[in-house]
Amino acid sequence: MKLDYLQALKRVNEARGAWVLHGQEPLLEQNLLDAFRQSWLINHVERERYDIQSVADWKNVFNALNSLSLFSQNLAIEVHGNIKPDTNALKLLKHYIQHNEHNLLLIIMPKQDSSSLKSAFFQIIEANGVVVPLTATYAQDRQRILSIEADKIGIQLSQDAWQWLEVHHEHNLLAAKNSLMRLADTFPDVQHLEMQHLLECLQDQSRYTTFDLSDALISGNLSQAIKIYQYLVEAGEPHSLVLWTVSKEMRLLMQLFEQPQNALQLGIWKTKVSLYQQALRRLNPKQFLTWPQLLLRIDAAIKGKNIENPEHLIQQAIAELCGKTLFA
Template sequence: MKLNAQELTNHLSRELASVYLIAGDEPLLVSEALREIQVRAIQSGFENREQHIVDKGFRWVDLESDMQNLSLFSSKRIVELRLHAPRPGDQGSRTMRAIVERSDPDTLLLIVTTKLDKAASNSVWIKCIEKHGVIIQVWPIDRARFPGWIRQRASVLGLDMSVSASELLAGRVEGNLLAADQELQKLFMLLGEGRVSEEIVLESVASNTRFDVFRLTDAMLAGDSKRTMKVLYGLRTEGIQPALVLWAISRELCLLARLKAASLSGEKEMVAMQRNQVWRNHQPLVRKALKRFEIKELTSLIMRASEVDRIIKGMLKGDAWNELINLLMDALASNPQQKSIVPWRAT
């Protein structure tokens, strides 16, 4: 049997299979599916839990022997098997087929692995689990559904989140479900149940150093030199790695270049924004920046960013932070109203 994660709760209310394979690349959703099965198993009398991590030296023969030697007086147990990829090799495939086909009522086998590609889905051991147990495919939350997922998650905590607030948080965490969940938990602890506006989310993420790189790029897009340099100084003081700062800057420069190229080719701005998945609350800043930059300037800045990347990696000589400052100064200098740059004091 194959299920998606949304069907799991209904399935567990009716039955508990002897083997489950949970496959997916989203750690939060995979762990929650695993936990839901574990809770149901504990309610059904499975008292003990074993965990095996399949690495290069894993001995499949020991696992099979352990599964066969369960004492008549032993309690029910959960055996959790974690695979880094759905390719256990010939011996692993044979072992899991033998365990699954034996179907011990006192043992619940939980297998956790990454997304199943076509080859893995058609493998013999996967087909065996599909026949005798349940395969749960955990799909990622795509960008369009992410704000809705955040609002639904917030509602479970008693938070009434506005559409603009959920879109803001979705943009800040860049598709990271675990980071979004952590921010929602923090909001709940700070506010309790109630309405969550865009202003509240802004205040919450502003107190988190993890989001300061976004404050930096927002200031850069706005052409605000004083705020840009103030945030950059704060990032350096907090010990943020230059590579993370460069990633954030480069991401925005590349986005602007794609949008500018689309505009020059005749594509409508809104269509290009949607095609490049620019969040609605981020669009005003992007539009403002597009008015300042020409395509040649953006190309030059991206080339400069590539040089800074090589300096950070030690491939070229130079001071990474000073080069980041110069890169931002050049980006800010594209603002025709720019009059001065706040001087930087190296420490």
């Protein structure tokens, strides 16, 4: 069968037979291995590790699985490598799966391509054991995983903060976890963290941040907004993070136009409600109809899906937020 990371975590204590973990997310691999090793320690399961350097090494693995020390009832063999068993070793694998219900063969491999996943080895494991892809493809999956990490250290993040954290780390789960730990250390007395906490803690101590860009956009200060944007680009901030900032402000203004009495419910800070209201009076609501398409064009340009220059498009969006136009 195939399980995702979170499903696998729940079944660690009952794992028997043959399991394969494969992927390129070090946080997920590290967490699962830690969970397995802790379970083995608590349940007095003997553990051995093998690093596969050649096909011949698989024979040693299966010899070990078929023998227990005098002091153990269960055995867990942890195998690391990217060399799959050959035909003879596959026979040993089948024999082990059919005749050994108490031990565990845990195989940790790097990310596998589609052809490898169709090989006889993976077909045998998936039909008789468990395959766990160490991936988190969707944003909601990454947030669920990181929420568990946040719970471990006793903090919670607002939705805006989660989105900013993901963009800031460009989907790197291990880096995001490290940032959560840094946040907990920086604000030990704060349990519910907002985006401003992340900006204070995680942004480099540079002259400008995306928080400054937001202030310039809502104030309608085009020259300052362009100046901050250019500084961020030169400082190495990814275009995706700048796009997130611009998109957030456009979204808030469009929502506030539709729901003028719900500023606080929309997530606008009480001290900044008047600034957003002034921005609405400065802007022509007809502009709002073009913003979603502009944001899609910027996103496509950043990802290389069109031939437009993302910097030019971002500057166009900045100008529109400030109530100006760069192009007729």
